Amino acid sequence: MVEWRRGRPEKKEYVHICYTSRLMEGIPFRRLVLNGLKTVVGDRSANWLDHLVIGWRYGDAIGAKLCKSGQVFKKFKFAEWEANYLPECCLCGAGRHAEFLNPAAIRLLPAEGCLHVITADTCITNNGQLQLMLNAGLNHIPMKALDEGVALEEVEQAVDCILASNRCDMELSMEEETEVKKVVMKDAEKRLREYRISHRYITEEPFNSIAVRSEVEWLTKRYLVCLTEKAPHMPTFVCVNFIIKLALARVSGPDFVQLPEQPSAAAARLREAATAIAPIGAMAEKMPLPHLMVVYKAHKEAFRWITNTVGTVLSGVADVCTRVPSKAPVS
Ligand SMILES: [Zn+2]
Ligand SMILES: [Zn+2]
Structure with a gap:
């Protein structure tokens, strides 16, 4: 699960994304969301993620x-x-x-x-x-299989959390938010596929x-x-x-x-x-x-x-x- 906290507008906000597998490394979250925002609402969105810290949450070590x-x-x-x-x-x-x-x-x-x-x-x-x-x-931490479905689900939750951060929430209408999410997810899907193809050699470590x-x-x-x-x-x-x-x-x-x-x-x-x-x-x-x-x-x-x-x-x-x-x- 992605977890997030909402602070006061001037305070830092945090989104922690589950490192479901190395596929997540193929997704530059901040850049993708900024691109999506720019596509939908233009340049004025350039600093909307400035107060947002995006971090990882890892699974259990052996x-x-x-x-x-x-x-x-x-x-x-x-x-x-x-x-x-x-x-x-x-x-x-x-x-x-x-x-x-x-x-x-x-x-x-x-x-x-x-x-x-x-x-x-x-x-x-x-x-x-x-x-x-x-x-x-x-x-x-045992390596997980490169499962696109699992990764995509986590990406979607993460994007929801990022778009629910204070500034985005304040500035975006519902329709715009949906539009941004569509742009970001399309891009993310493409990147996940490309990452998996170029990292086929990664196999799951069978700890379970x-x-x-x-x-x-x-x-x-x-x-x-x-x-x-x-x-x-x-x-x-x-x-x-x-x-x-x-x-x-x-x-x-x-x-x-x-x-x-x-x-x-x-x-x-x-x-x-x-x-x-x-x-x-x-x-x-x-x-x-x-x-x-x-x-x-x-x-x-x-x-x-x-x-x-x-x-x-x-x-x-x-x-x-x-x-x-x-x-x-x-x-
Ligand atoms: Zn998660
Ligand atoms: Zn003994």
């Missing part, structure tokens, strides 16, 4: 589907997991995945003394198409194909895909069992206290304390507890732990903290 720390650290059944887990029987390095077993696992959890997979090697998947996308990094989806499901069940420090867009794959064990070892340390209460009770208590610092709205009722996230420091072969507060009872407090200068003394 990281959104691959990095599942919430699932690994929060939505797992601890008792069941603990009952079934034997470190020496971990399947993370079974078969051809043995080459990704990392001795760092023994150093990090000496009491267990078992190898587990920790690797940045995207050969961990044997799906070549997924591997290519992984090599492009977790911020990669059944084969890739089931590979992602398999991969993320066995390995946590986490960020890599100093190369934040590159994935590190780490055995789920190992990283859970490592997290447990960490929270069993002297810096943490186990709470006897249910998570919902803890959330309610935290929410109350948090509200005193940063009031949160009505949304708060459903907001969950923060969960762990991890970043791999490849050069040190160690993990850095992060508490993910996004959309949790503590997100308001976290917002306040990021606004406090980091050099301020901590009391």
